[in-house]
Amino acid sequence: MERSVIERLDFGKMGYGCKHYRRRCRIRAPCCNELYSCRHCHNEATVAQVCTNCGVRMGEYFCSICKFFDDETGKEHFHCDDCGICRVGGRENFFHCKKCGSCYSNGLRDNHLCVENSMRHHCPICYEYLFDSLKDTAVMKCGHTMHSECYHEMIKRDQYCCPICSKSVIDMSRTWKRIDEEIEATVMPEDYQNRKVWILCNDCNDTTEVYFHIIGHKCGHCNSYNTRAIAPPVLPQ
Structure with a gap:
């Protein structure tokens, strides 16, 4: 060539x-x-709020960053620079948690456990991506998040542990007291009365050796029964 x-x-x-x-x-x-x-x-x-050709106003709300239009001003849209997207509900009602990486309602300011980028994942129940979901979000005691409707459905089905970290998501002290009473009233067979088992507490992450019981094993550190055996029961040496 x-x-x-x-x-x-x-x-x-x-x-x-x-x-x-x-x-x-x-x-x-x-x-x-x-x-x-x-x-x-x-x-x-x-791209602008008013069409340059015909002059029509394409939306009462317009975000020049997201190129987003909407006529439903009752949603109280606002753009969060840290999130990088538009949200609804009124800017004065929300704050951006930099560690969690998302906007939360003011009721959670200084009132939630931060988990880095906790909103940048899928709901552990329905698996919809949480960060840009239009549904309300619940922040659990452990700091992990899921849709509010998924959370309430989980509680309604008597599931009280976070699906991500297994920590208790509500105050379980009354339940632990009831289990105490059940264990006290339930005598184990003689062959098992002196057997011990190593457990891991899901609530405080402490490892303890306790007496084996068929109903449950109480954490010696935080008194939680949200525990799991990490070794089979054995007789003491």
């Missing part, structure tokens, strides 16, 4: 492009007849 032909084929290589794409051309937008490197550049430069 002749040198002049090669030069013509390479002419303008990398001469155009933007932060979105590298290419050898620009596009002409049919709406404004202007040249842009890509459709994203066009939107960033020209």
